[in-house]
Amino acid sequence: MKSLGGVGVSSAQLRPALQGLNQELKASEANSQKIEAKAGALVQKNDALAMKWRSATMARRNREQAMLSLIESVDVESAAELQESFVETRRLSSVVTSFRTICKQLDAANDRGEDPVLGKLAGAHQMDSRVQMLQDINTVSRAIKAAGLCEAATKFPLAQLASLKEQISSQVAKLDKADVQAPSPLLKASQVATTEDAANAIGDMLGQPELAKALIDAGARADDKKAYGRDLGSFAMMLDQAGSAPDYSMTRMGWHYGYSRADYRARAHTQEPFVMYLAEQRLEATQELATGALKSVIDAKDPGATLQSNLTSRFLSEIGVHSQKAKDWKPSAEGMHKLLSHEALVPLRALNETVQDMSTARRHPGQSKAFDTAVTDVTRSMLEGRYKEWRTTNKASTRQLQPLDGAQRKAWLGAKTSKTIDAPHGGTLKTREEDDVDLLWLTKIGGPSHGFDFGGHCLLPLLSNARTRAVVVEDTKWPDNPAARAYLRLLENKDGEPVLYLEPLQRDFPHRDAFKQGDLDAYFVAALVDHAADKARQMGVPLSIDARWGNITDFLELPTKPTPNPEMVLAASGGVLEASDTMTRLHDWVQTKDEVIRPHDPRIAYVPEGA
Amino acid sequence: MSIHQAHLVGSRRDRERVDLNAMEPFLEGEADLSEGLGLNAELIDNLRRQAHALMCAGHFQRSIDVTLGLVAMGSVHPADALMLAQCYRALGMPQAAEQCQQHGDEMLSAMGIELPIELDEEETER
Numbered sequence: 001m002k003s004l005g006g007v008g009v010s011s012a013q014l015r016p017a018l019q020g021l022n023q024e025l026k027a028s029e030a031n032s033q034k035i036e037a038k039a040g041a042l043v044q045k046n047d048a049l050a051m052k053w054r055s056a057t058m059a060r061r062n063r064e065q066a067m068l069s070l071i072e073s074v075d076v077e078s079a080a081e082l083q084e085s086f087v088e089t090r091r092l093s094s095v096v097t098s099f100r101t102i103c104k105q106l107d108a109a110n111d112r113g114e115d116p117v118l119g120k121l122a123g124a125h126q127m128d129s130r131v132q133m134l135q136d137i138n139t140v141s142r143a144i145k146a147a148g149l150c151e152a153a154t155k156f157p158l159a160q161l162a163s164l165k166e167q168i169s170s171q172v173a174k175l176d177k178a179d180v181q182a183p184s185p186l187l188k189a190s191q192v193a194t195t196e197d198a199a200n201a202i203g204d205m206l207g208q209p210e211l212a213k214a215l216i217d218a219g220a221r222a223d224d225k226k227a228y229g230r231d232l233g234s235f236a237m238m239l240d241q242a243g244s245a246p247d248y249s250m251t252r253m254g255w256h257y258g259y260s261r262a263d264y265r266a267r268a269h270t271q272e273p274f275v276m277y278l279a280e281q282r283l284e285a286t287q288e289l290a291t292g293a294l295k296s297v298i299d300a301k302d303p304g305a306t307l308q309s310n311l312t313s314r315f316l317s318e319i320g321v322h323s324q325k326a327k328d329w330k331p332s333a334e335g336m337h338k339l340l341s342h343e344a345l346v347p348l349r350a351l352n353e354t355v356q357d358m359s360t361a362r363r364h365p366g367q368s369k370a371f372d373t374a375v376t377d378v379t380r381s382m383l384e385g386r387y388k389e390w391r392t393t394n395k396a397s398t399r400q401l402q403p404l405d406g407a408q409r410k411a412w413l414g415a416k417t418s419k420t421i422d423a424p425h426g427g428t429l430k431t432r433e434e435d436d437v438d439l440l441w442l443t444k445i446g447g448p449s450h451g452f453d454f455g456g457h458c459l460l461p462l463l464s465n466a467r468t469r470a471v472v473v474e475d476t477k478w479p480d481n482p483a484a485r486a487y488l489r490l491l492e493n494k495d496g497e498p499v500l501y502l503e504p505l506q507r508d509f510p511h512r513d514a515f516k517q518g519d520l521d522a523y524f525v526a527a528l529v530d531h532a533a534d535k536a537r538q539m540g541v542p543l544s545i546d547a548r549w550g551n552i553t554d555f556l557e558l559p560t561k562p563t564p565n566p567e568m569v570l571a572a573s574g575g576v577l578e579a580s581d582t583m584t585r586l587h588d589w590v591q592t593k594d595e596v597i598r599p600h601d602p603r604i605a606y607v608p609e610g611a
Numbered sequence: 612m613s614i615h616q617a618h619l620v621g622s623r624r625d626r627e628r629v630d631l632n633a634m635e636p637f638l639e640g641e642a643d644l645s646e647g648l649g650l651n652a653e654l655i656d657n658l659r660r661q662a663h664a665l666m667c668a669g670h671f672q673r674s675i676d677v678t679l680g681l682v683a684m685g686s687v688h689p690a691d692a693l694m695l696a697q698c699y700r701a702l703g704m705p706q707a708a709e710q711c712q713q714h715g716d717e718m719l720s721a722m723g724i725e726l727p728i729e730l731d732e733e734e735t736e737r
Contacts, residue, residue, distance in 0.1 A: 019723075136644050139679050140648075142676050147665075152661060156625070157648050159627045164634055164637065167634070171638075581706070
């Protein structure tokens with residue numbers, strides 16, 4: 001919220017992003033033209049078709065539709081390619097138009113000396129903005145000390161800096177006393193478990209209590225009342241989550257989002273005010289379209305079926321999936337309910353709307369299609385309610401699980417292992433494995449760099465590969481989400497035999513802030529290593545551990561031996577990339593083939609009996 | 612060379628001035644911190660040069676502190692992100708380095724600036 005104070009966002013701050021979008025739009029238009037030319041060449045041999053093609057390209061209305069139906073009759077693949085290019089160009093064009101409108105609105109509002117839209121945010125975020133100002137001042141103080149003996153530092157107006165700090169501190173104290181009301185946290189599935197609760201929540205969100213009553217009445221006419229209640233609950237959660245979701249098609253991937261899941265749940269997940277400012281138009285559209293969709297449920301002959309169909313189309317739109325793209329998908333109502341119960345709207349929107357940022361000229365060039373396929377596969381399997389199965393049976397995962405026999409495979413994919421340990425902060429730590437849709441949130445623990453909106457490309461390998469088990473550590477003192485996580489990977493030695501490889505522990509940032517006991521990390525690591533060792537015993541395979549955790553293995557009385565210069569085989573990733581700070585020095589890299597990895601830090605191995 | 616000739620003698624007048632007119636827009640949220648402090652562009656440039664000098668001298672953490680100070684004041688230049696990337700890399704923080712590098716690259720690209728290939732390669736090698 002740097003120095004904006006919640007009031008003066010200027011169009012100049014947004015224009016650099018507009019330039020980038022304009023370039024993308026031009027590139028997309030050029031690409032469309034190329035594909036059109038290619039498609040045009042297909043019909044040139046047939047005079048009648050060529051004539052129709054010419055008139056289609058010059059048509060004033062339904063030009064794209066006319067071109068598509070013509071090419072579809074000749075070559076379906078080219079038609080699909082052409083359609084994709086049209087959709088992308090249209091998407092970018094609408095984003096650019098919205099951006100321009102917003103820039104104009106900002107200029108006009110700033111000229112008037114007021115900004116009604118941002119004013120609303122300023123009310124809610126006034127405290128945050130003042131605290132940010134104080135942080136900025138402290139950062140500058142530290143900078144001047146660090147600069148040392150130089151002209152700028154010796155001439156710096158330190159008295160003015162101190163005076164600003166004093167004034168803002170007193171404003172913060174006043175706001176503190178004013179008891180600024182925090183926004184309500186995200187709805188839980190249990191809060192909208194009945195038709196009445198869901199309908200009332202929707203009525204509150206849309207400010208239409210009469211709509212709530214009508215929805216309850218419509219529910220009484222539904223054939224399957226239980227399904228109606230579930231879908232209405234899904235609708236309520238969708239509206240609620242969309243109500244504070246960034247518009248990633250505008251604000252893209254970056255550092256301007258939250259660091260932890262708690263931030264998102266408390267709707268305090270944007271670091272910069274422009275994020276929610278730019279989401280304002282979409283939010284208005286969401287509410288308008290949702291109202292329309294729900295009114296059609298009230299008027300429908302079969303309210304249950306209409307609700308389910310409208311929920312599907314609204315959910316697809318909210319997560320940024322074009323209906324054409326999803327025309328062959330079979331979204332399930334249970335799948336959507338599970339996703340929304342796990343607050344998955346925001347991560348899915350982020351993945352689908354920032355997929356084009358995953359491959360750029362400098363970052364993983366030439367992988368756009370592969371990323372698009374990976375995101376599509378993940379999204380589709382989640383919506384169809386078969387994600388857990390897809391994750392273990394897709395082509396890459398099948399290859400990754402090859403070295404395991406039946407019993408080992410069952411032990412690897414089973415989530416029965418759990419270890420507990422009492423920690424010095426008074427809580428009990430308990431491990432478990434996460435392997436379903438909640439994986440979307442996993443990298444927000446100890447983030448931010450692999451989080452879905454900081455770097456969704458780094459999350460894809462976790463979402464797509466059965467070789468990675470996510471071990472989370474719950475803390476009884478930290479009830480809302482796991483306090484730490486780590487990856488346990490299935491690799492192979494050079495003879496093709498399975499080896500388990502334990503990655504470093506990541507602790508939730510707010511948990512680290514809340515519990516500052518210096519040795520707490522060691523207890524988390526002990527629970528984690530104990531869990532991994534148990535898994536290794538069940539599978540009868542060796543476990544590779546960071547040698548710096550040798551004292552923990554001693555504490556757990558696990559016999560280990562050093563493994564100098566270990567080499568292991570990492571099977572190809574199903575998520576385009578793999579991401580790890582210990583297996584290579586690359587952090588994240590395109591990993592479409594099996595490769596040998598040589599960890600750069602010393603490792604030790606625990607070899608269970610019989611392995 | 613004397614300390615005066617090197618412009619390193621502190622200016623008490625500069626350090627102790629309090630300009631209420633400059634502060635007000637910042638407190639109202641209408642100006643950034645550099646304007647609120649009444650800083651001129653030359654002083655900001657000097658600080659950026661100092662951040663670069665600190666980085667070249669191997670004082671990576673100090674260089675980071677100065678650069679973050681510049682950002683907090685509302686002055687952002689693509690070079691800041693690239694300097695931060697280099698410092699984080701030198702301090703063994705590859706994740707932070709990678710993110711800063713991406714930021715710098717995106718800013719350069721948004722501003723239509725291309726680094727000479729040799730310079731770009733040199734950055735990557737480091």
